[in-house]
Amino acid sequence: MEIIKNQQSIKAPNSLFGGRGGCGIVRSSFIPLNIENVDTDQIIPARFLKGTTRDGFGKNLFRDWRYANDDEQYPKIDFVLNQPQYKGEILVAGKNFGCGSSREHAAWAITDAGFKVVVSSFFADIFKNNALNNGLLPVIVSNNFLQKIFLQSNDATLMVDLEKQMITIDGTNDTEPFEINSYKKTCLLNGYDDIDYLLGMKNEIEEFELNRM
Amino acid sequence: MADTLFNKIWNAHTVKEIEGGITVLYIDKHLIHEVTSPQAFKGIENRGVPVFRPTQIIATADHNVPTVNQHLPIQDELGRLQVEKLIENCKNHNIELYGLGHPYQGIVHVIGPELGITQPGMTIVCGDSHTSTHGAFGCIAFGIGTSEVEMVFATQCVMQSKPKTMRINVDGFLGEAVVSKDIVLYILAQITASGATGYAIEFAGSTIQNLSMEARMTICNMSIEMGGRCGLIAPDETTFDYIKGRQFAPINEGWDAALEKWKTLYSDDDAVFDKEIFIDAKDISPMITYGTNPGMGISINAVIPEINAITESDKAGFTKSLSYMGLQAGQKMAGQKIDYVFIGSCTNSRIEDLRLVANFVKGKTKSADVEVWIVPGSKQVEQQAIEEGIDKVFIDAGFQLRQPGCSACLGMNEDKIPAGKYCISTSNRNFEGRQGAGARTLLASPLSAAAAAIAGYIVSPNSFKGEA
Numbered sequence: 211m212e213i214i215k216n217q218q219s220i221k222a223p224n225s226l227f228g229g230r231g232g233c234g235i236v237r238s239s240f241i242p243l244n245i246e247n248v249d250t251d252q253i254i255p256a257r258f259l260k261g262t263t264r265d266g267f268g269k270n271l272f273r274d275w276r277y278a279n280d281d282e283q284y285p286k287i288d289f290v291l292n293q294p295q296y297k298g299e300i301l302v303a304g305k306n307f308g309c310g311s312s313r314e315h316a317a318w319a320i321t322d323a324g325f326k327v328v329v330s331s332f333f334a335d336i337f338k339n340n341a342l343n344n345g346l347l348p349v350i351v352s353n354n355f356l357q358k359i360f361l362q363s364n365d366a367t368l369m370v371d372l373e374k375q376m377i378t379i380d381g382t383n384d385t386e387p388f389e390i391n392s393y394k395k396t397c398l399l400n401g402y403d404d405i406d407y408l409l410g411m412k413n414e415i416e417e418f419e420l421n422r423m
Numbered sequence: 424m425a426d427t428l429f430n431k432i433w434n435a436h437t438v439k440e441i442e443g444g445i446t447v448l449y450i451d452k453h454l455i456h457e458v459t460s461p462q463a464f465k466g467i468e469n470r471g472v473p474v475f476r477p478t479q480i481i482a483t484a485d486h487n488v489p490t491v492n493q494h495l496p497i498q499d500e501l502g503r504l505q506v507e508k509l510i511e512n513c514k515n516h517n518i519e520l521y522g523l524g525h526p527y528q529g530i531v532h533v534i535g536p537e538l539g540i541t542q543p544g545m546t547i548v549c550g551d552s553h554t555s556t557h558g559a560f561g562c563i564a565f566g567i568g569t570s571e572v573e574m575v576f577a578t579q580c581v582m583q584s585k586p587k588t589m590r591i592n593v594d595g596f597l598g599e600a601v602v603s604k605d606i607v608l609y610i611l612a613q614i615t616a617s618g619a620t621g622y623a624i625e626f627a628g629s630t631i632q633n634l635s636m637e638a639r640m641t642i643c644n645m646s647i648e649m650g651g652r653c654g655l656i657a658p659d660e661t662t663f664d665y666i667k668g669r670q671f672a673p674i675n676e677g678w679d680a681a682l683e684k685w686k687t688l689y690s691d692d693d694a695v696f697d698k699e700i701f702i703d704a705k706d707i708s709p710m711i712t713y714g715t716n717p718g719m720g721i722s723i724n725a726v727i728p729e730i731n732a733i734t735e736s737d738k739a740g741f742t743k744s745l746s747y748m749g750l751q752a753g754q755k756m757a758g759q760k761i762d763y764v765f766i767g768s769c770t771n772s773r774i775e776d777l778r779l780v781a782n783f784v785k786g787k788t789k790s791a792d793v794e795v796w797i798v799p800g801s802k803q804v805e806q807q808a809i810e811e812g813i814d815k816v817f818i819d820a821g822f823q824l825r826q827p828g829c830s831a832c833l834g835m836n837e838d839k840i841p842a843g844k845y846c847i848s849t850s851n852r853n854f855e856g857r858q859g860a861g862a863r864t865l866l867a868s869p870l871s872a873a874a875a876a877i878a879g880y881i882v883s884p885n886s887f888k889g890e891a
């Protein structure tokens with residue numbers, strides 16, 4: 211697993227993308243979760259939402275797919291996160307990832323478990339926003355490209371370049387551009403967050419309130 | 424220029440459009456609960472900024488509360504801490520809280536409308552995906568994550584890209600025993616659980632117009648299950664009648680002014696939607712889900728599809744789903760034995776739902792093999808059920824009438840369905856483990872759930888009158 215820091219990120223020590231260390235590129239092996247419609251109840255079941263901070267959710271990521279009888283003594287060996295040959299900072303999943311509940315805990319659990327990028331052919335709206343707000347980059351690829359990734363062996367690596375908006379399968383050199391909102395991209399690369407931006411607009415917001423009275 | 428209802432409301436709340444098509448959207452009402460707010464309060468405290476507009480926020484405790492003995496301290500320690508944290512945060516930031524023991528307490532999406540807080544033309548957010556429910560009043564209402572809850576605390580705004588628009592038209596008369604839950608499960612079966620992702624949905628057509636407000640809420644509630652950012656219905660006389668006289672509804676001149684404004688809230692005749700779907704009400708029959716997403720539904724009298732009828736890319740998910748559910752491809756759903764019946768959740772826990780169930784079960788008793796939980800959506804619903812004597816009907820039928828909360832909808836509080844057991848549920852999600860680890864959820868209408876409670880197995884409410 212190798213992470214390349216680019217110029218942009220070095221200028222921006224607070225960048226969230228790339229694990230709060232800041233980097234515009236992630237190159238890593240990946241974990242293939244070839245399942246469609248992965249909902250946020252699977253990512254983190256409701257009984258683990260009782261925390262009042264953002265930390266510590268990673269250990270319960272995909273809890274009920276990972277362990278039999280809710281018991282860490284009994285990992286389900288056929289689940290990818292329990293297979294040591296699969297590791298990395300990129301999670302690759304089937305279409306409609308993150309559907310269902312709006313719980314941001316899903317994004318917290320994924321980042322807490324060490325992921326920096328999630329790749330899918332389709333993300334649910336609220337999850338996509340939650341991911342972006344937590345420095346987790348959702349990369350939307352074509353179904354074709356997604357299937358190509360799933361065909362790779364477990365030591366294959368992917369390179370995700372946010373600056374260039376490109377994802378590459380290193381071994382085959384298959385490459386695809388991906389879309390990201392330009393404002394969100396700037397935020398990720400520079401470590402800006404929406405709240406700072408909005409707080410800077412306080413006067414405009416107050417003016418808006420007055421005008422609609 | 425001709426415009427959609429969605430655009431009219433969106434534009435009226437746009438503070439500014441910024442780079443990349445992102446809108447800074449002003450929020451009229453912000454609803455909060457114990458699970459998705461603590462980190463947001465902490466966030467603004469760490470930044471040293473106050474809550475910007477505390478009077479535009481309403482709080483309640485619902486997800487984590489027990490539904491029996493609510494007067495006693497919550498036994499689950501973490502759950503109790505979350506509820507206590509909410510009380511403390513609301514006190515510190517001057518936010519109105521309808522917590523446990525308050526006569527207005529209830530599921531956040533039930534109390535907003537019933538108190539008259541939800542009004543046409545508003546923007547409403549909550550850290551909960553079923554905020555789409557409020558769209559039944561002709562407002563833009565959507566779920567947000569906790570970072571966005573923090574944004575709204577700090578600035579009363581969120582930053583959102585503008586969704587595309589879709590209109591789902593349902594026309595014609597509904598058949599016997601077909602209710603609004605069946606309409607929405609039918610739409611889901613047609614367009615799938617991701618069929619509306621990226622869209623704001625307007626529900627329209629004569630069938631929708633003929634529905635009561637509570638029935639409309641059931642439909643908008645499940646917009647999110649299709650992936651929709653929100654779902655809305657143009658307000659009309661039914662809407663205005665419902666709101667009038669409620670605790671927080673405008674009064675006197677305020678009412679007249681509001682009404683004048685609300686009457687402009689519709690999609691113009693020649694408004695263009697990015698996508699339109701047409702549904703004939705007569706094609707809809709009582710529905711049931713067999714799989715682990717809400718799009719996997721069929722008519723109760725139909726059979727689960729055969730594997731060769733499933734598209735290639737969905738085959739793996741279909742098989743996984745059936746194996747979790749312990750059901751077979753090609754199997755009939757009618758006759759499937761059940762263990763639990765859950766009538767509740769923000770989809771179907773309002774007084775009309777309870778009345779519908781009570782009318783059906785009056786004079787009958789539940790099957791000996793099933794446990795039946797009726798969980799009213801709010802203190803006010805509970806109170807009204809008691810006033811109408813509905814509580815006695817339930818007790819006589821052998822049902823448990825519990826206290827308001829999210830209950831078995833999400834497997835978070837004490838009300839969970841045991842692993843491997845079948846539960847016919849009026850809630851909105853049949854995801855794996857949603858009602859408890861290993862629980863098997865079959866989504867249906869309150870009427871179908873009532874019929875199953877009496878029979879002990881899945882049965883269409885139009886063919887089973889319960890005399891057997």
Ligand code: SF4
Binds near residue numbers: 530531553770833
């Ligand atoms: S009843 Fe269920 S869906 Fe509704 S707010 Fe509560 S947990 Fe969410």
